[in-house]
Amino acid sequence: MDEQEVSTNKIPRLLGQENYIRWKVLFEAAINYNDTELWCSIKDGHYIPSQATGNNETIKRQMKKRDDKALSTLKLGLSWEILTRVNYHTNAKYLYDAVVEMFEGNVELRDIKKGRLKQQLNIFKFKEGDRLKSVLQRLMTIINEIRTIDMQISDFELNKKLLSSLSGEWFMARKFIKEKVNFPNLKLDDVISFLQAAEHEMIENHMIREEKQSFPVTNALVAPMGNLSIKSQ
Structure with missing residues (x-):
């Protein structure tokens, strides 16, 4: 077994x-x-x-x-x-x-690993075509390694890094979170939950805009047909 x-x-x-x-x-x-x-x-x-x-x-x-x-x-x-x-x-x-x-690894190797993880966190950023899920997966891989080698880093620092790594379309969501009165005390999980909710809203708004844009095109194609005269045979 x-x-x-x-x-x-x-x-x-x-x-x-x-x-x-x-x-x-x-x-x-x-x-x-x-x-x-x-x-x-x-x-x-x-x-x-x-x-x-x-x-x-x-x-x-x-x-x-x-x-x-x-x-x-x-x-x-x-x-x-x-x-x-x-x-x-x-x-x-x-x-x-x-x-x-x-x-x-031993103490020396762990110190090297800490330096590498710190560098990875410093240069971490949004990649073209990234969705929130993939951004979080890449960031949490680094964070999980950090937490297992007794490397101290606060949720405040992680929150700032996560928000700064997002693309321009997240401007309003970032602004809202940073302007919250208790932002310095927010847990990383709280920020992630808000971003996930914001992404869902962004997707819904995008779908609504696409639907609205499709109506004029449809009408332009259909309207002329309604004005055609039908000749009797």
């Missing part, structure tokens, strides 16, 4: 490159939701209580117990093929870092 993307204990399962981005986001969300301290052990290393009391040995045992649980949880989120490549790590953070490096 093929492995399922979500394991029986509801932990998102990493199967390969094709679902890595989705897995990284959902895995963090699932672990954080159930146990924030467990995620700290995976992401930052052994969890250390902020107000630790008792002797050092007790604290060490607590840390080890939590890290063992974090390590097991992480292993349950990996396919067998991936797990066998990183299973030599005995610490949750090292194992997680190894998985990230497997799919994203």
Whole structure:
């Protein structure tokens, strides 16, 4: 049987490159939701209580117990093929870092990738013949990569980039969105939803204009025929 993307204990399962981005986001969300301290052990290393009391040995045992649980949880989120490549790590953070490096590269490569993505975002623009759907698909491909390498960029910056990349026919829609009182606080999803609604309205208006333009042509062809005299045979 093929492995399922979500394991029986509801932990998102990493199967390969094709679902890595989705897995990284959902895995963090699932672990954080159930146990924030467990995620700290995976992401930052052994969890250390902020107000630790008792002797050092007790604290060490607590840390080890939590890290063992974090390590097991992480292993349950990996396919067998991936797990066998990183299973030599005995610490949750090292194992997680190894998985990230497997799919994203090391720190140097990630820095190079960040630079490349930043450049792609800077030069992103509307292409001749583009519909809104294709513009969004190209932009979201870049954004999804940005979000998986801990590259910080605000919705405000993304909204400005999206609006500035659209062609002149979007002038009124852009103007309306930018003049909204809360534009700096709008979510990217909100701007996308408005643009999709605006596109639908633009298409309807275009169809109406075409229909109106077709009537004079039809009348010009039909009217003379009505004025023709019919001779009796």
